[in-house]
Amino acid sequence: xxxQKGLKIGSIIVLILGIIHCCATPxxxxxxxxxxxxxxLTCSFMFxxxxxxxxxxxxxxxxxxxxxxxxxGFLRILKVSIALMLIIGVxxxxxxxxxxFAYIILFAALFEFICFRFMxxxxxxxxxxxx
Numbered sequence: 001x002x003x004q005k006g007l008k009i010g011s012i013i014v015l016i017l018g019i020i021h022c023c024a025t026p027x028x029x030x031x032x033x034x035x036x037x038x039x040x041l042t043c044s045f046m047f048x049x050x051x052x053x054x055x056x057x058x059x060x061x062x063x064x065x066x067x068x069x070x071x072x073g074f075l076r077i078l079k080v081s082i083a084l085m086l087i088i089g090v091x092x093x094x095x096x097x098x099x100x101f102a103y104i105i106l107f108a109a110l111f112e113f114i115c116f117r118f119m120x121x122x123x124x125x126x127x128x129x130x131x
Contacts, residue, residue, distance in 0.1 A: 002118075003115045003116070003117075003118035003119035004065060004068070004115075004119050006111070006114075006115035006118075006119075007061065007065055007078075007112060007115040007116060007119060008062060008065050010061070010108060010111050010112040010115060011058050011059075011061035011062040011065060011112070012058065012062065013058075013108050013111075014054060014057055014058035014061065014085060014108055014109075014112070015054075015055055015058030015059055015062065016058075017054055017058070017101075017104060017105060017108060018051050018052065018053070018054030018055030018056075018057070018058055019051070019055060020051075020101075021047075021050065021051030021054060021101070022048055022051035022052060022055065024051075025044060025047055025048050025051070028044075028047055029044055032044065050088075053088075054085075054088065054105070057081050057084060057085055057088075060077070060081055061078060061081050061082070061112070064077055064078045064081075065078070078116065079116065082109065082112045082113055082116050085105070085108070085109035085112060086106075086109045086110070086113060088105060088109070089102070089105045089106030089107075089108070089109035089110070090106060092105050092106065093106050
């Protein structure tokens with residue numbers, strides 16, 4: 001139960017981080033002004049898309065955690081979403097090691113992974129294999 005609450009908190013943190021990422025776009029565009037217009041538009045678009053992806057993952061995790069008592073089959077989707085957040089977190093730190101936001105994403109993903117592992121200990125489903 002505590003781990004499930006931790007996962008809900010983690011999903012809310014991920015959702016907020018995605019919103020912050022999207023809202024920061026106007027602040028980032030001036031620093032990209034050295035790029036030509038097509039590259040500037042591409043970088044801006046990808047910046048917004050990555051924020052939207054993180055928002056979606058946070059929302060999906062929160063939704064699944066609200067439904068988990070009813071549909072235990074959602075656990076596989078939750079597991080994949082946490083794995084995706086870990087990939088995004090590790091990739092962010094690997095490519096932007098001087099960006100504190102990348103480390104926040106990684107720590108949020110690790111927090112979710114740890115909570116999932118603890119939550120998973122109390123769930124016995126024969127048809128599914130977890131971490």
